[in-house]
Amino acid sequence: MSEVWRLDLGDGLRRLSGGGLTAREWVRALMTRIEYCDHMIKAWVALDSSAALAAAEVIDARRAVGRAPGPLAGAPIGVKDLIAVEGLAWEAGSPLFTGRVAETDAPAVARLRAQGAIVMGKTTTCELGSNWPSQTRNPWNPTHSPGASSSGSAAAVAAGMVPAALGTQTGGSILRPAAYCGVLGFKPTYGRISRSGVVPLAWSADHLGVLSRSVRDAAQLFAAMAGAGDAECAARRPRRVLFLKDDFLPRAAPEVADWTLRAVDRLTAAGIAVDAGRLPEDLDSVHGIHRVVVRAEAAAYHADRFQERPEAFGPDIRNGIVSGLMVPATHYLRALRLRSRFVRRMDRLCDRYDLVVAPATPETAPLAEVSTGSPLFNEPCSISGHPAITLPLGRGDNNLPVGIQLIGSRDRDEDLLAAARWCELELGWRAEIAEMEEPPERKRGSA
Amino acid sequence: MTEDRLLAQTLEQMVHVAFGVEKSATTRQSAEEIVDLLRSVADAAVDPSQEPFVPKVKDGRDGPQD
Numbered sequence: 001m002s003e004v005w006r007l008d009l010g011d012g013l014r015r016l017s018g019g020g021l022t023a024r025e026w027v028r029a030l031m032t033r034i035e036y037c038d039h040m041i042k043a044w045v046a047l048d049s050s051a052a053l054a055a056a057e058v059i060d061a062r063r064a065v066g067r068a069p070g071p072l073a074g075a076p077i078g079v080k081d082l083i084a085v086e087g088l089a090w091e092a093g094s095p096l097f098t099g100r101v102a103e104t105d106a107p108a109v110a111r112l113r114a115q116g117a118i119v120m121g122k123t124t125t126c127e128l129g130s131n132w133p134s135q136t137r138n139p140w141n142p143t144h145s146p147g148a149s150s151s152g153s154a155a156a157v158a159a160g161m162v163p164a165a166l167g168t169q170t171g172g173s174i175l176r177p178a179a180y181c182g183v184l185g186f187k188p189t190y191g192r193i194s195r196s197g198v199v200p201l202a203w204s205a206d207h208l209g210v211l212s213r214s215v216r217d218a219a220q221l222f223a224a225m226a227g228a229g230d231a232e233c234a235a236r237r238p239r240r241v242l243f244l245k246d247d248f249l250p251r252a253a254p255e256v257a258d259w260t261l262r263a264v265d266r267l268t269a270a271g272i273a274v275d276a277g278r279l280p281e282d283l284d285s286v287h288g289i290h291r292v293v294v295r296a297e298a299a300a301y302h303a304d305r306f307q308e309r310p311e312a313f314g315p316d317i318r319n320g321i322v323s324g325l326m327v328p329a330t331h332y333l334r335a336l337r338l339r340s341r342f343v344r345r346m347d348r349l350c351d352r353y354d355l356v357v358a359p360a361t362p363e364t365a366p367l368a369e370v371s372t373g374s375p376l377f378n379e380p381c382s383i384s385g386h387p388a389i390t391l392p393l394g395r396g397d398n399n400l401p402v403g404i405q406l407i408g409s410r411d412r413d414e415d416l417l418a419a420a421r422w423c424e425l426e427l428g429w430r431a432e433i434a435e436m437e438e439p440p441e442r443k444r445g446s447a
Numbered sequence: 448m449t450e451d452r453l454l455a456q457t458l459e460q461m462v463h464v465a466f467g468v469e470k471s472a473t474t475r476q477s478a479e480e481i482v483d484l485l486r487s488v489a490d491a492a493v494d495p496s497q498e499p500f501v502p503k504v505k506d507g508r509d510g511p512q513d
Binding site for chain 1: 458459461462465466467468469473474476477478480481484485486487488489491493494495497498499500501502503504
């Protein structure tokens with residue numbers, strides 16, 4: 001029972017329904033794991049142990065009389081602090097919202113709870129969904145960043161503090177932390193999951209998604225939040241794959257490029273037809289479109305608060321807002337015209353293949369004090385709305401994970417998940433738990 | 448003075464006047480950065496009849512944001 005915290009969502013739910021585990025035992029095991037390692041990782045901003053235990057006891061009692069509330073009955077999850085959870089802090093990593101408590105659940109959270117999910121607490125977000133480093137550290141190497149801005153969710157899942165967590169992405173805030181922390185990150189098609197009750201950064205590019213340790217778990221949470229989808233997620237071997245080699249590899253660190261090439265070789269060795277190609281627009285152009293749109297929208301959303309309390313905005317979000325205020329309307333509209341063309345061309349590209357692959361990030365996680373890394377490789381799908389998944393390939397220098405990005409056709413998220421599941425099962429691109437050794441001085445102190 | 452530098456100064460002055468943002472090293476940096484991005488958008492060839500992108504959500508699945 002001491003290893004219960006290692007269970008992923010699917011395995012844990014199976015044990016619950018088989019009677020080999022109670023929801024209370026699962027929640028308590030995770031609380032012990034959080035107590036053991038969160039002082040090193042700092043992935044949580046609010047924990048509600050008593051409410052989580054109370055919810056678990058209700059579910060156990062209902063299960064005992066054959067009335068478990070749904071397919072997620074007893075599933076413990078974390079929720080990024082940009083997303084509202086009734087009765088818990090909703091501060092979005094910003095002093096603007098210090099002390100704020102959400103009065104209702106975001107609809108995505110409400111749907112999960114209606115199926116029996118248990119919210120363990122709120123995970124760290126970088127300030128207002130920006131890229132400024134949060135307090136959270138990478139469980140694989142705590143001197144390095146977990147990425148941004150779903151840093152707490154990615155780190156908590158990687159360290160085994162919770163089997164799955166919700167995140168949001170406007171640039172690369174699900175895919176990048178997932179890659180840096182060696183877990184799965186899933187950003188669905190734009191709009192498949194409601195963003196109501198989520199603090200916006202840029203409304204036309206904000207997405208809500210999942211960080212987990214298996215594709216099946218991501219599919220189950222997605223199906224619950226989207227109100228549709230294939231929760232079973234049967235694996236399906238992709239037949240034709242496009243490798244976005246020319247745009248991404250020249251910009252990737254040698255280590256990331258090596259891992260990516262080896263991953264593509266494995267697809268080829270599995271008998272899959274892999275074409276090498278490129279994005280339908282230059283990556284620099286996509287970056288320009290993304291930044292102009294996101295900054296203009298972020299400035300529009302925060303303008304009033306920024307004028308009232310500029311000192312309450314940290315350097316990264318402040319820079320984004322100030323530069324967004326400088327975007328002329330003509331340039332914003334021009335960026336939106338270019339974006340339409342890019343989306344249309346991406347649709348045509350993705351529809352010709354079962355899967356499009358690229359490295360998930362330009363490099364492995366940078367040092368925590370330096371940066372949270374670059375979202376450049378994730379911006380194309382954030383601005384086009386296409387679904388994308390990061391899967392872990394392995395760990396390289398400094399014990400830091402390397403990920404691959406899988407992209408699918410819009411509104412065919414289930415097909416993307418099925419192909420990702422095949423890669424996970426057949427190619428071994430799966431998440432592992434960071435074991436987390438306590439620092440020697442703490443061990444001595446606690447002896 | 449280069450064209451880009453002049454544009455950056457103009458934009459910085461614009462937010463100073465229109466939004467009351469005080470000029471500083473940070474606002475100058477923001478201005479220089481956004482000029483590069485605006486240039487990349489302005490230089491890209493685009494058909495003026497192309498409709499600007501409007502986010503659409505199939506079947507009204509998404510709710511309004513906060």
